Amino acid sequence: MSSRYAIPLLAALTLVILVVLGKLLPAWCVFLLVTAFAKGLAALGLVLIIRSGLLSFGQGLFYCAGGYGAGLFMLWGGVHDAALLVLAGGLVALVLGAVIAPLLAGYRSIFFATLTLALSMLAHGALTKADFLGGSDGLNLRPPSFIGFQPANSTESVYALYVFACILVVVFSLACRVHFNSVRGLLSLAVRDNEIRVEYLGSSVRRVISENFTAAAFLGGIGGALNAIAVAHIDPELAFWTTSGEFVFVAILSGYLSVAAVFASSIALEFIRSFSSQYFPNAWQMSLGIFMLASILFLPNGIGGLLQRRKKRMKGNKPA
Amino acid sequence: MSVVLEARNLNKSFGSVVAANDINVTVNRAERLGLIGTNGAGKTTFVNIVTGYIKPDSGAITLEGRDITACEPRVITKEGVCRSFQVPQLFLTLTTAQNLAVAIGIAQGQAFSPYATIDDAMAEAIDALLERFRLGDYRDQTVSELPGGVRKLIDIAVAVTRKPKVLLLDEPTSGVAAEQKFALMDIIMSALDSDVTVLFVEHDMDIVSRYAQRVLAFYDGRIIADDLPQAVLENQTVKMHITGTAG
Numbered sequence: 012m013s014s015r016y017a018i019p020l021l022a023a024l025t026l027v028i029l030v031v032l033g034k035l036l037p038a039w040c041v042f043l044l045v046t047a048f049a050k051g052l053a054a055l056g057l058v059l060i061i062r063s064g065l066l067s068f069g070q071g072l073f074y075c076a077g078g079y080g081a082g083l084f085m086l087w088g089g090v091h092d093a094a095l096l097v098l099a100g101g102l103v104a105l106v107l108g109a110v111i112a113p114l115l116a117g118y119r120s121i122f123f124a125t126l127t128l129a130l131s132m133l134a135h136g137a138l139t140k141a142d143f144l145g146g147s148d149g150l151n152l153r154p155p156s157f158i159g160f161q162p163a164n165s166t167e168s169v170y171a172l173y174v175f176a177c178i179l180v181v182v183f184s185l186a187c188r189v190h191f192n193s194v195r196g197l198l199s200l201a202v203r204d205n206e207i208r209v210e211y212l213g214s215s216v217r218r219v220i221s222e223n224f225t226a227a228a229f230l231g232g233i234g235g236a237l238n239a240i241a242v243a244h245i246d247p248e249l250a251f252w253t254t255s256g257e258f259v260f261v262a263i264l265s266g267y268l269s270v271a272a273v274f275a276s277s278i279a280l281e282f283i284r285s286f287s288s289q290y291f292p293n294a295w296q297m298s299l300g301i302f303m304l305a306s307i308l309f310l311p312n313g314i315g316g317l318l319q320r321r322k323k324r325m326k327g328n329k330p331a
Numbered sequence: 332m333s334v335v336l337e338a339r340n341l342n343k344s345f346g347s348v349v350a351a352n353d354i355n356v357t358v359n360r361a362e363r364l365g366l367i368g369t370n371g372a373g374k375t376t377f378v379n380i381v382t383g384y385i386k387p388d389s390g391a392i393t394l395e396g397r398d399i400t401a402c403e404p405r406v407i408t409k410e411g412v413c414r415s416f417q418v419p420q421l422f423l424t425l426t427t428a429q430n431l432a433v434a435i436g437i438a439q440g441q442a443f444s445p446y447a448t449i450d451d452a453m454a455e456a457i458d459a460l461l462e463r464f465r466l467g468d469y470r471d472q473t474v475s476e477l478p479g480g481v482r483k484l485i486d487i488a489v490a491v492t493r494k495p496k497v498l499l500l501d502e503p504t505s506g507v508a509a510e511q512k513f514a515l516m517d518i519i520m521s522a523l524d525s526d527v528t529v530l531f532v533e534h535d536m537d538i539v540s541r542y543a544q545r546v547l548a549f550y551d552g553r554i555i556a557d558d559l560p561q562a563v564l565e566n567q568t569v570k571m572h573i574t575g576t577a578g
C-alpha cells in the first residue's frame with residue numbers, strides 16, 4: 012500500500028472503530044469521551060505551538076472564545092446546528108488568535124508563556140464583569156441538532172454528539188498528522204531548534220510562530236465550541252488559568268510527536284479526574300500531581316515518544 | 332570583471348573593542364577570497380556585518396550596487412548572500428535530509444504551504460545535494476549525533492540551497508583534524524558552482540594558498556593586506572602580526 016493513502020485509511024478505520032465503540036460503552040463513558048475530545052482538540056493546538064519551541068499558558072482563552080462564539084451564535088443567532096456552531100466558535104477564536112499572534116511573536120520562553128496567561132486572565136476578568144453575557148455564572152445553552160437530525164432522548168443525543176466529536180477529532184488529527192509530516196511542519200521544528208538558521212535561510216521566524224499560534228487558536232476554538240454544546244453551558248471559567256493548565260498538562264503528557272497521543276492523554280486525564288473526584292473527592296489535585304510527576308519522570312517524551320520508540324524498534328527489526 | 336560586493340568605510344565597536352576599523356573591500360564576481368587573521372581580529376565581525384547580523388556604526392555594504400546595509404539577514408539571504416557559521420547553525424533534532432528539506436523548502440517557496448510534503452522532486456534535490464557534499468551516508472541520521480566535520484559540510488550544504496551569488500564560509504575547516512582539511516576543502520570547493528563568489532575565513536595558510544585567489548589579512552579590526560596569496564603571505568606586517576614567521 013502506498014504510504015500516501017496509509018494515513019487517510021488509518022483515519023477512516025479509526026473513525027469506524029470509534030463510532031462502533033460508542034454503541035458499546037455506557038452513556039457516562041461516552042460523554043466523558045466527548046469532553047476529553049474537546050480538550051484534546053485544544054491541546055492539539057497547543058502542540059502546534061510547542062513544536063515551534065514555545066509554550067502557551069493561555070490556550071484557555073481560545074477555548075473560551077470558541078465556547079462563547081458557539082454559544083452566542085446559538086442564543087443570539089438562533090442557530091442550532093452543531094457543525095455550524097463549532098465552525099463559528101473556531102472562526103471567532105481564529106480571528107482573535109490572528110489579531111494577538113503578531114503581538115506575541117516577538118516574545119520567547121517565559122515571557123511568551125506569561126503574556127498568553129495574562130491575556131486569558133484578562134478575558135476571564137472581563138467576562139466575569141460582563142452581565143449581558145451572564146457574568147461569572149455564564150449562560151445555559153440549548154441542545155444542538157445535527158444536520159437536521161434532532162435527537163429524541165438523552166441517550167440518542169449523547170451518541171449523536173459523540174459521533175460528531177469523533178468526526179471532528181479524526182478530521183483535525185488527520186490534518187495535523189499530514190501537516191506534521193510536511194515541510195512546513197518541519198519548519199516549525201526548525202524554528203524551535205535554531206531561529207538564526209531559519210532567518211539565514213531566508214524565512215521569517217515571526218511568521219512561523221504567528222501562523223502556528225493562529226492555527227492553535229482555531230483548534231482551541233473548535234474544542235471550546237464542542238465542549239460548550241456538549242455541556243450546554245458557557246462561563247468565564249473556560250478562560251481561567253486552570254483550564255489552560257490542563258491543556259499544558261495534556262500536551263506535555265502526550266509529547267509533540269504523535270497526534271493520537273494527545274487524545275490518549277486527554278482521555279487519561281478525564282478518567283483520572285472522574286475517578287478521583289468520585290473516590291477521593293478532596294484529593295483530585297493530588298492525584299493529578301502524582302500522575303504528572305510520574306509522566307515527566309518516566310515518559311520524558313510523553314506518550315508520543317513511547318509510540319515513536321516502538322515504531323522505530325519495529326522498523327529496526329525488519330530485515331534490510 | 333564585475334564588482335558583486337562592496338564594503339565602504341565600515342566601522343564597528345563593541346564597547347572599547349574596535350572590531351571593524353575603516354574596512355574597505357571590493358569583491359569581484361566568482362572570486363575566491365581567503366580571510367586570515369588572529370583570534371579576535373574581526374573576521375567574523377566582517378561576515379556578520381555583510382550578512383546583516385550586526386549593523387555597522389558607520390559605512391555601507393552594497394550588493395551589485397544596491398545598498399543592503401540596513402537589511403535584515405533574511406532579506407540579505409534572499410538577495411543572494413548566504414553563509415555558513417564558525418559553529419554550524421543547524422536543526423539539531425532533525426536528520427540531515429530534513430535539514431536540507433527545510434532549506435530547499437524555504438528557498439523554493441513551498442515551506443509555507445501547510446501540507447506540501449517532501450515530494451519526489453524535493454527528494455531528488457535533497458539526494459543531489461547530499462551527493463555533491465558526500466553526505467549520503469548521513470542522510471537519515473539526526474544532526475546532533477554527527478561529528479563536527481560533517482556538521483560543517485551540512486551547514487554549507489544548507490547555505491547553498493538558494494544558489495547564492497556570494498557565499499561566506501566562516502572557518503569551514505575548524506575543528507577538523509589537520510590531515511583532513513584538504514579533503515574537506517576539496518569537497519566544498521568542487522561542490523560549489525564556479526560562478527559563486529566565495530569568501531572563506533581560514534587559519535591554515537596552506538589551505539589559504541591552495542584555495543584562495545586573493546587574501547584579506549585582518550588585524551585588530553583593520554585590513555592590513557589585500558593582495559594575491561603569495562604577496563600577502565610574504566608581507567612583513569602580515570608575517571609579524573598573523574603568521575608569526577617574521578625574522
Ligand SMILES: Nc1ncnc2c1ncn2[C@@H]1O[C@H](COP(=O)(O)OP(=O)(O)OP(=O)(O)O)[C@@H](O)[C@H]1O
Pocket residue numbers: 345348349350368369370371372373374375376377417549
Ligand atoms: N557581539 C559582540 N559583542 C561584544 N564583542 C564582540 C562581539 N562580536 C565580536 N566581538 C569582539 O570583537 C572582536 C572581533 O571578534 P571576531 O569574532 O570578529 O574575531 P575573529 O577574527 O572572527 O576571531 P576568531 O578567529 O577567534 O573567530 C573580538 O575582540 C570580539 O571579542
Ligand SMILES: [Mg+2]
Pocket residue numbers: 374375376417501
Ligand atoms: Mg571568527
